[in-house]
Amino acid sequence: MKSKVSVIVPVYNTMKYLSEMLASLEKQTLKEIEFIFVDDCSTDRSLEILYDFEQRHTDKVIIIQLNENQGPGGARNVGLQYASGEYIAFADSDDYVKPEMYEILYKKAMEDDYDIVECGYFSERRDRDMMLWDKTMEGKVSFDNRVKMLMSCGFIVSKLYKRNIIIDSQINFIDRIQFEDVDFLSRLYCRIEKVGIVDKALYYYRDNPDSFTNKGNKLSYFDINNTFSRKYIDNMRKEKNYDILKPVIDYVVIGIWFDMFKTYVTKSSKIDMNSLQTIDREIKQYIPNYGENMFFVEQAKYDVLKEAFLANSYDYKKVVKILERNEK
Structure with a gap:
């Protein structure tokens, strides 16, 4: 039976939640579907749980066991090599999905040969249904909507992807590091032509404190940001629309450094000027004029932390003044 959809699920030490995910996949109303599980060197009972599931669904399940930990990105890359469906989906092993x-x-x-279909999701952290894209995004992708996609990025797990676009374009994930989905989605957004929107929350996104996103890996935050920035910019430079999309591509990179800056200034009892200078110096390796980015400049009019972040590009002392002004 030919698969209409291949669902790729990286698995690493999620036995606490895995059975719930598997139960939700088992109930899928789409029958022409395959599930590809990539065990990323789990040390708990995750692999055993997967094999039990495979025994019940031998015609739909593929299990790949890696001999070296590659992170979610590397595991998804391996899964893509086995996917045969017309469309591809990704799911995280500590979440679950609705049966339909x-x-x-x-x-x-x-309905209209869409390249990507986006749906809503339930956010456990926010305790509500979320839609990142609304119906105005549906249809042929305009330049403005392509910019919106890059800026919002979105979740990799709340979408269905036309297999040929991924495979023919040879788009892979960055392995062994966070933000791998940002890079993958950004490159995909440069290539797609039509988007479909399903205005329903069909995915349950769990706030798992032990996830790769929350715990990260052995690299420092600076190492993670630098590795991502370098690889992301190198990859995006290969896209045919790079020159015209450069301000929003820069915005994506600036955003991950802003998150670091925000964490630092909101959690430090006293601001260290040397740390501010280090953050500024690191960003300028990739975007020397980041303080002038049109998207961040506009948002800084309404966000004090972003105002302080941009000020850090030319006057470290002003950062403290802006933050002190905000506290009054």
Whole structure:
């Protein structure tokens, strides 16, 4: 039976939640579906749970066991090599999905041969349903909507992707590091032509404190940001629309450094000027004029932390003044 959808699930030490995810996949109303699990060197009972699931669904399940930890990105890259479906989806092993999710997304994709179909998700952290893209994004991708996609980035797990675009374009994930989904989605957004929107929350996104996103890896935050910035910019420079999209591509890189800056200034009892200078110096390796980015400049009019962040590009002392002014 040919698969309409291939669902790729990287697995690493999620036995606490894995059975719930598997139960939600088992209930999928779309029958022409395959599940590809990539065990990323789990040390708990995750692999055993996967094999039990495979025994019940031998015609739909593929299990790949890696002999070296590659992170979610590397695990998804391996999964892509085995995917045969017309469309591809990604899910995290500590989340779960509604029974009708992939049938609804696939039917939507078939309506107008969409390259990507986006749905809503329930955020456990915010305790509510979320939609990152609304119906105005549906249809042929305009330049403005492409910019919106890059700025919002979105979740990799709340979408269905036309397989040929990923495979033919040879788009892979950055392995062994965070933000791998940002790089993957950004490159995909440069290539897609039509987007479908399903205005329903079909994915349950869990706030797992032990996830790769929350715990990260052995690299320092500076190492993570530098590795991502370098690889992301190198990858995006290969896209045909790089020159015209450069301000928003820069915005994405600036955003990850802003997150570091925000964490530092909100959690430090006293601001260290040397740390501010270090953050500024690191960003300028990639975007020397980041303080003039049109998107960040506009947002800084309404966000004090972003105002302080941009001020850090030319006057470290002014950062403290802006933050002190905000506290009064």
